[in-house]
Amino acid sequence: xxxxxxxxxxxxxxxxxxxxxxxxxxxxxxxxxxxxxxxxxxxxxxxxxxxxxxxxxxxxxxxxxxxxxxxxxxxxxxxxxxxxxxxxxxxxxxxxxxxxxxxxxxxxxxxxxxxxxxxxxxxxxxxxxxxxxxxxxxxxxxxxxxxxxxxxxxxxxxxxxxxxxxxxxxxxxxxxxxxxxxxxxxxxxxxxxxxxxxxxxxxxxxxxxxxxxxxxxxxxxxxxxxxxxxxxxxxxxxxxxxxxxxxxxxxxxxxxxxxxxxxxxxxxxxxxxxxxxxxxxxxxxxxxxx
Amino acid sequence: xxxxxxxxxxxxxxxxxxxxxxxxxxxxxxxxxxxxxxxxxxxxxxxxxxxxxxxxxxxxxxxxxxxxxxxxxxxxxxxxxxxxxxxxxxxxxxxxxxxxxxxxxxxxxxxxxxxxxxxxxxxxxxxxxxxxxxxxxxxxxxxxxxxxxxxxxxxxxxxxxxxxxxxxxxxxxxxxx
Ligand SMILES: Cc1cc2nc3c(=O)[nH]c(=O)nc-3n(C[C@H](O)[C@H](O)[C@H](O)COP(=O)(O)OP(=O)(O)OC[C@H]3O[C@@H](n4cnc5c(N)ncnc54)[C@H](O)[C@@H]3O)c2cc1C
Ligand code: FES
Ligand code: FES
Numbered sequence: 460x461x462x463x464x465x466x467x468x469x470x471x472x473x474x475x476x477x478x479x480x481x482x483x484x485x486x487x488x489x490x491x492x493x494x495x496x497x498x499x500x501x502x503x504x505x506x507x508x509x510x511x512x513x514x515x516x517x518x519x520x521x522x523x524x525x526x527x528x529x530x531x532x533x534x535x536x537x538x539x540x541x542x543x544x545x546x547x548x549x550x551x552x553x554x555x556x557x558x559x560x561x562x563x564x565x566x567x568x569x570x571x572x573x574x575x576x577x578x579x580x581x582x583x584x585x586x587x588x589x590x591x592x593x594x595x596x597x598x599x600x601x602x603x604x605x606x607x608x609x610x611x612x613x614x615x616x617x618x619x620x621x622x623x624x625x626x627x628x629x630x631x632x633x634x635x636x637x638x639x640x641x642x643x644x645x646x647x648x649x650x651x652x653x654x655x656x657x658x659x660x661x662x663x664x665x666x667x668x669x670x671x672x673x674x675x676x677x678x679x680x681x682x683x684x685x686x687x688x689x690x691x692x693x694x695x696x697x698x699x700x701x702x703x704x705x706x707x708x709x710x711x712x713x714x715x716x717x718x719x720x721x722x723x724x725x726x727x728x729x730x731x732x733x734x735x736x737x738x739x740x741x742x743x744x745x746x747x748x749x
Numbered sequence: 750x751x752x753x754x755x756x757x758x759x760x761x762x763x764x765x766x767x768x769x770x771x772x773x774x775x776x777x778x779x780x781x782x783x784x785x786x787x788x789x790x791x792x793x794x795x796x797x798x799x800x801x802x803x804x805x806x807x808x809x810x811x812x813x814x815x816x817x818x819x820x821x822x823x824x825x826x827x828x829x830x831x832x833x834x835x836x837x838x839x840x841x842x843x844x845x846x847x848x849x850x851x852x853x854x855x856x857x858x859x860x861x862x863x864x865x866x867x868x869x870x871x872x873x874x875x876x877x878x879x880x881x882x883x884x885x886x887x888x889x890x891x892x893x894x895x896x897x898x899x900x901x902x903x904x905x906x907x908x909x910x911x912x913x914x915x916x917x918x919x920x921x922x923x924x925x926x
Pocket of ligand 3: 863864869900902
């Protein structure tokens with residue numbers, strides 16, 4: 460299998476990338492880790508006239524935590540950079556997801572930001588970013604703008620970027636109070652996409668939840684934003700009653716479809732179980748710590 | 750000079766964009782003209798005749814085509830050849846010297862880490878990348894590092910033993926040195 464013909468550019472600055480995208484009016488595609496785009500080119504699901512490889516742009520590999528606690532992830536930060544990261548202590552949702560994205564070989568190439576741009580309904584990182592209230596920085600001919608992760612994923616494989624914009628950075632705001640969270644994924648084998656997965660991110664003050672975020676992968680035509688559903692936790696502490704209420708609300712927000720990975724009711728049941736499990740784990744480890 | 754997909758077609762199409770790339774493969778610089786759509790796996794296997802890199806699924810799922818690019822494992826069916834320009838690529842052919850097997854190869858021999866051998870080159874390169882980062886892995890760490898490489902024969906048990914055997918041998922060699 461090989462892709463149809465395309466022209467190839469390997470610019471060394473974001474400005475050059477934007478100029479090429481702009482000149483090609485939607486016929487050019489950005490190549491980051493290539494772990495979704497190259498398979499699509501080979502299957503000829505995509506056949507762009509130009510491929511703009513951003514791997515040669517220096518200074519985009521970073522992920523760092525600012526003094527105020529904001530996490531910034533550059534466009535060339537690979538999945539494995541996050542898996543082996545030592546600075547994600549305040550971002551348990553991300554660190555737990557990091558070793559569950561694809562397989563170790565894909566993780567050496569695939570990028571966090573590329574995964575958000577790909578907007579796969581089964582993608583892991585989009586779910587974590589929506590739960591965390593993250594943002595994407597897009598840069599185009601008229602400069603930069605911020606897009607909330609929940610507004611970035613528009614549908615299956617459709618993101619909110621204009622044809623002449625490139626995503627340069629992902630941002631996760633600092634927690635107000637203590638950041639707690641988790642990510643659980645059911646996969647048939649390593650490297651498989653999610654049958655169902657759940658991302659939860661909480662800000663907690665004392666034992667009271669001040670912000671609750673949740674999103675789901677694999678159980679809908681796009682990443683499911685379950686932030687409203689899990690907001691039943693806000694103002695409460697985690698106990699068996701509040702956990703049950705939240706798990707039921709989130710499961711109701713899922714839109715699973717029956718396919719080769721399982722029936723719709725099975726997937727909804729997994730979602731409810733995973734929300735319960737993540738929240739119970741948090742409650743238990745907080746009790747031990749207290 | 751080879752321009753691969755031009756060979757596949759009856760005649761090279763007029764105006765086809767060709768790139769001259771230089772890739773360091775197993776320590777030697779190789780310069781080749783390629784179409785941008787050429788995959789690294791095809792560069793290695795067809796243009797450079799290094800058929801030790803196996804093509805299993807061709808759909809990014811099996812890891813048989815794994816090679817090291819600047820020391821990290823990549824699926825060569827999911828990287829463009831042009832992306833290897835100016836980089837170092839190591840294939841299974843780069844492991845042994847004329848007289849000696851690499852300890853990882855020895856491990857696969859000693860512990861019977863292969864049956865048909867189709868997955869073996871990819872397994873060995875994933876193992877090499879692991880041992881460079883972590884010379885003393887646990888069994889779980891070996892299983893985790895190899896989890897992107899599928900084997901349809903062995904049931905993995907002996908592959909894991911082979912890698913642990915190689916890790917031990919490499920640690921001993923390092924102590925002697
Ligand atoms: C075997 C296999 C298993 C996988 N399993 C999983 C899994 O379990 N979970 C999961 O979440 N993913 C999985 N993936 C997908 C993987 O995570 C990809 O790395 C990811 O989806 C895309 O990131 P990339 O950097 O490789 O992007 P690319 O493939 O380079 O690009 C993907 C798309 O995003 C666009 N794009 C990329 N970067 C930018 C940017 N900075 N600005 C604008 N547009 C951009 C491209 O134009 C393209 O349309 C798997 C892939 C493989 C091959
Ligand atoms: S042949 Fe490349 S992953 Fe299977
Ligand atoms: S030995 Fe046959 S596939 Fe692994």
